[in-house]
Amino acid sequence: MGEGKNTEEEHIEFKKYCDLIHSNHKQVALYSGRDCTIEEWMNLFDYIKIGSYQQDLGPLTSSKTNQRLYQKINQKYVNITNCFWEEDSDD
Numbered sequence: 001m002g003e004g005k006n007t008e009e010e011h012i013e014f015k016k017y018c019d020l021i022h023s024n025h026k027q028v029a030l031y032s033g034r035d036c037t038i039e040e041w042m043n044l045f046d047y048i049k050i051g052s053y054q055q056d057l058g059p060l061t062s063s064k065t066n067q068r069l070y071q072k073i074n075q076k077y078v079n080i081t082n083c084f085w086e087e088d089s090d091d
Contacts, residue, residue: 030044030045032048046071047069051065054066
């Protein structure tokens, strides 16, 4: 899911969608293009990607990227960004 405009109304709507998705035993991810930390309302998601794309830093496959991908494990978010780094990327 994309973050939209990051309003309280959208957070309520996200919760409805996440509850529905989780009730069907599926996982859900949030893609936020904002340069931020994980916020409390984001706790609904199994995966969270944060950070704007900055061409000089590259995508998630670059070890120089400013973007981060987190996975919720045991109710805590773990940074798994390095799982996407390519060994022969042009960093």
